[in-house]
Amino acid sequence: MNAVFTCVQVHPGDASCLGKAAVRCDGEAGKIVAAESKFALAINKKCSAVPFGTLAAAGGLDLGGLGGVCTAVGVGPVASLASYQECVRRSHACEAASVLAAAAPRAGEMLLQVQRRLFESFCPAP
Numbered sequence: 001m002n003a004v005f006t007c008v009q010v011h012p013g014d015a016s017c018l019g020k021a022a023v024r025c026d027g028e029a030g031k032i033v034a035a036e037s038k039f040a041l042a043i044n045k046k047c048s049a050v051p052f053g054t055l056a057a058a059g060g061l062d063l064g065g066l067g068g069v070c071t072a073v074g075v076g077p078v079a080s081l082a083s084y085q086e087c088v089r090r091s092h093a094c095e096a097a098s099v100l101a102a103a104a105p106r107a108g109e110m111l112l113q114v115q116r117r118l119f120e121s122f123c124p125a126p
Contacts, residue, residue, distance in 0.1 A: 001100065004110040022114035029116075040085050047081055055081070074122040094123035101126060 003021035011017040047055060056063040056078065063078040066087055070078055073090035077083075097119045100107045108118040119126060 001104060001107050001110055004113050005104075005106070008110060008113060018113055022116075025111070025114050025116055036089055039089070043081065043085055052081055055084075072124045090120070090122050093120055097123060098126060 003024045004018065007014060007017035007021050050060075055061050058064070061084075063084060066078055066084075069091050070076060070083070070087035073087060073094060075083055075087040075090060078087055101118060104110075111118050
């Protein structure tokens with residue numbers, strides 16, 4: 001976002017600057033995907049041997065408490081380890097976008113300059 005902001009503010013109308021910013025955004029997006037993969041691997045490694053009912057129970061992760069959060073991001077009730085992972089991934093993406101929007105009110109506008117959206121389609125309306 002900072003690279004795009006620099007282009008818009010310091011180099012207005014410079015398509016090559018926005019092109020470089022887009023490449024940077026792509027690189028950062030790749031890092032996010034890699035971190036999400038590591039998260040999924042870690043959850044699978046630590047939790048796959050435990051019956052899902054045990055994880056979901058109040059004495060485990062109490063996954064029933066996530067129902068509203070998971071429904072809000074389009075996952076629905078947490079019925080499997082995979083749906084738990086997807087709920088966590090989506091809810092964190094939406095929260096991070098909300099924090100960025102609060103810290104940089106023009107973030108959505110800036111990211112559109114490089115064909116990126118601040119909020120994913122599954123995020124509740126801000």
